[in-house]
Amino acid sequence: MPWKEPGQGGKDPWRSGNQQPPDLDDVFRNIGNRFRGLFGGGGGRGEDSGAGSGGIISLISLLLLFWVAWDAVHIIDEAERGVVLRFGKYSRTLPPGINLTLPRPIEALTKVNISNVRSMENRGQMLSEDENIVDLNYSVQYRVNNAEWFLFKVRDPELTLREAAESALRESVGTNGLDFILSGAGRERVGVQTEQVLQETLDRYESGIQITKFNLESSTAPTQVLAAFEDVNKAREDRERFIEEAQVHANSVIPEARGAAARIVQEAEGYRDATVALANGEADRFSLLLSEYRQAPEVTRKRLYLQTMESVLARVSKILLDVDASGNVLYLPLNQLGGAAGSMPNMPPVVVPEGAGPDERGVGTGRNSAREGRR
Numbered sequence: 001m002p003w004k005e006p007g008q009g010g011k012d013p014w015r016s017g018n019q020q021p022p023d024l025d026d027v028f029r030n031i032g033n034r035f036r037g038l039f040g041g042g043g044g045r046g047e048d049s050g051a052g053s054g055g056i057i058s059l060i061s062l063l064l065l066f067w068v069a070w071d072a073v074h075i076i077d078e079a080e081r082g083v084v085l086r087f088g089k090y091s092r093t094l095p096p097g098i099n100l101t102l103p104r105p106i107e108a109l110t111k112v113n114i115s116n117v118r119s120m121e122n123r124g125q126m127l128s129e130d131e132n133i134v135d136l137n138y139s140v141q142y143r144v145n146n147a148e149w150f151l152f153k154v155r156d157p158e159l160t161l162r163e164a165a166e167s168a169l170r171e172s173v174g175t176n177g178l179d180f181i182l183s184g185a186g187r188e189r190v191g192v193q194t195e196q197v198l199q200e201t202l203d204r205y206e207s208g209i210q211i212t213k214f215n216l217e218s219s220t221a222p223t224q225v226l227a228a229f230e231d232v233n234k235a236r237e238d239r240e241r242f243i244e245e246a247q248v249h250a251n252s253v254i255p256e257a258r259g260a261a262a263r264i265v266q267e268a269e270g271y272r273d274a275t276v277a278l279a280n281g282e283a284d285r286f287s288l289l290l291s292e293y294r295q296a297p298e299v300t301r302k303r304l305y306l307q308t309m310e311s312v313l314a315r316v317s318k319i320l321l322d323v324d325a326s327g328n329v330l331y332l333p334l335n336q337l338g339g340a341a342g343s344m345p346n347m348p349p350v351v352v353p354e355g356a357g358p359d360e361r362g363v364g365t366g367r368n369s370a371r372e373g374r375r
Helices: 024-038 045-072 146-151 157-171 177-180 184-205 223-295 297-313 363-375
Strands: 073-076 080-086 089-094 097-100 107-113 118-127 131-145 208-218
Touching: 073 080, 080 146, 080 177, 089 146, 097 208, 107 146, 118 157, 131 157, 131 177, 131 363, 146 297, 157 208, 177 184, 177 208, 177 223, 223 297
Parallel strands: none
Antiparallel strands: 073 097, 080 089, 080 107, 118 131, 131 208
16 A cells, blocks of 8 residues: 555554654563563562662673683683783783683783794994994894783883894994904804804893894995995905805815825835835845855856856856857847847958868858859
């Protein structure tokens, strides 16, 4: 049916039949009756005032129950710790899991993450031991290891960490020279020293902070003298390169020289042993020969003479001629008889004495016969 149908009068769906808004007392009374019904309340209409008060109390009690359940039960993650304050004073630290506390404002809970690694970066100019200025960029990585100390022992943990890190770095830089700080090994050593000093300082402050890594990212000279320091660094790199090349050469030459020395020593020892053994053998042979000589002197002397001549003549090129028995002039191929061609000088012809008969010439007879045949 239309809202304003002719003959039916205007009907507004948002208004009641008598065109009056609902009474607020009726509204609250209906709400009270509903809560009273929920909690088992009853009574006649004359008990409306008492019933309304009881409903409000029941509502407040229900809200308080929900509030206590919501604010007293806490779930703490594995990476967190719960710090409980009772009336603003530290009470206890809750471990991970489901924990119960008194509702606020009696007790308040603050969760602190102790596993998350945080970082802080900073830079500055500092004075080295040799009174040179150096620009440094560094970063600190840390985490919380004591939630109570982190919250209450220092007013601003991050500011405390920043100032303590700068102080520790100044102490380390002030005990080293500029060249050492600018080198890679020196920068690493300064970072290690700074981390140790910084951790000791934070422990004395009871800050509850554990340093995981101190990174000295860069160390450079001031801009005004940067070009000169770059030249110095290049010279230092060249020096290190030359040292490494020399070391490589030494590593290749020294073992070879040691091997040659060992070989010479071994050869000398072998020669010494051989010489000593040969001398001992000759001495033993001479002793045996002496005993034989004492037993038969003539025979031994003659045998020694023959052996000596045999060994001497075996190494000499020799030609034996019986001059008295030969009467012809002999031409012998001495160069071929004595060895290679040209190894011996040309010998003069042998002149046979006149008057020697053919029977006295020996080998010359055949020569004369051959000569007469050629004639």
